[in-house]
Amino acid sequence: MNLVILLSGRGSNMKAIHQSIVDGRLNAKIDLVLSDNPKAEGLQYAQSQQLSIAVIEKTPGESRENYDQRLMEKIDSAKPDLIALAGFMRILSPKFIQHYPNKIVNIHPSLLPAFPGLHAQRQALNAGVTQSGCTVHFVDEGCDSGPIIDQRKVPVLPNDTEETLSARILVEEHKLYSECLQRIAEGKVKIEGCKIIFL
Ligand code: GRF
Numbered sequence: 001m002n003l004v005i006l007l008s009g010r011g012s013n014m015k016a017i018h019q020s021i022v023d024g025r026l027n028a029k030i031d032l033v034l035s036d037n038p039k040a041e042g043l044q045y046a047q048s049q050q051l052s053i054a055v056i057e058k059t060p061g062e063s064r065e066n067y068d069q070r071l072m073e074k075i076d077s078a079k080p081d082l083i084a085l086a087g088f089m090r091i092l093s094p095k096f097i098q099h100y101p102n103k104i105v106n107i108h109p110s111l112l113p114a115f116p117g118l119h120a121q122r123q124a125l126n127a128g129v130t131q132s133g134c135t136v137h138f139v140d141e142g143c144d145s146g147p148i149i150d151q152r153k154v155p156v157l158p159n160d161t162e163e164t165l166s167a168r169i170l171v172e173e174h175k176l177y178s179e180c181l182q183r184i185a186e187g188k189v190k191i192e193g194c195k196i197i198f199l
Contacts, residue, residue, distance in 0.1 A: 001028040001185040004080040006071075006088035007035055011042015012170065013086035013107055013177050018049060020178035027185050031078040034071070036090055052078075058090075068096040075100075082184060085139065086177070094141045102191040104139035105184070107177050109169045111135060111151055116144035121166045124156060132156050132165065134173045136180040138191060147196035149180045149189055 005014045014033060020026035033046040038055045046053045054074055058067045067090075075083060085106040097104065110120035112135040115127070124132040133153040140146035152172035156165060183189045190197045 001081045001181070002031045002079065003028050003082055003084055003181070004032045004034060004075050004078050005030060005084045005086050007033065007040055007042045007086045008037045008089040009040050009042065009087050011040060011045055011086065013173055014042050014084075015045050016174035017084065017086070017178050017181065018045075018051070020182075026178045026182045028082075028181060031080055032075070034074060036088070042087075064091075064093050065095060068093045072096060072099055082181070084177070084181065091143070092139070097139060097141050102138060105149065105180070106137055106139050106144070106146070107173055108135045108137065108144050109166065109173065111153065112137060112144055112148060119162075121169060122162050125160060125162060125165060130156050132169060134169050134176055136176055138196070147191060147194075149183070149196070150176060152176045 005017065007014055017026065018030060021028055021030065030051050033043065033051050033053045035043055035055050036057060038057060043053050056070055056074060081103070083100055083104045085104065108116070108120060110124055111133045115123040121132065131153050133151055135151045136149045137144070138146040138149065154168045154172055188199045190199065
């Protein structure tokens, strides 16, 4: 399974995916790590591992559609089986999503459908929930709303801050994302129509 990974920052999920591949737990190949941010920390790790990287920055005043078109051209040149969003901080246009039907997955730091969007961990703390977690899902045109592949729960502790809760969730993210990708690689998770099927 050929992957293109999109990120904007730290890149710890990309690193965990790469490590899973190196360790033989994930049967996939990272063809390209693509960022909208030239300063993304994750790019340094990708380069240190001899992964192909590309930076596509949005130019001032550029429309989302135009930007996404440039992204698509770069992604298409890598001919991926799957696009994995890993902390990519841009909302993708419907045209982009439609160009890759059932071929985009994302990881989100909450138990979706709870707390979509930005600052999911802060939202969880503000809501006073006693558990949160992470979700890997297919990407549709909504905000963190596509079919859920799997989730991991973590407790929310009384003295948690956004940082401590985020760190606890991140440990699970790093395991869950590769596990879900492996299930997709094995053909065990599929979308038929608008239904997710587990084989
Ligand atoms: C993660 O918390 C992920 O769930 C969210 O963005 C963050 C990215 O972290 N979508 P990293 O760049 O993978 O370290």
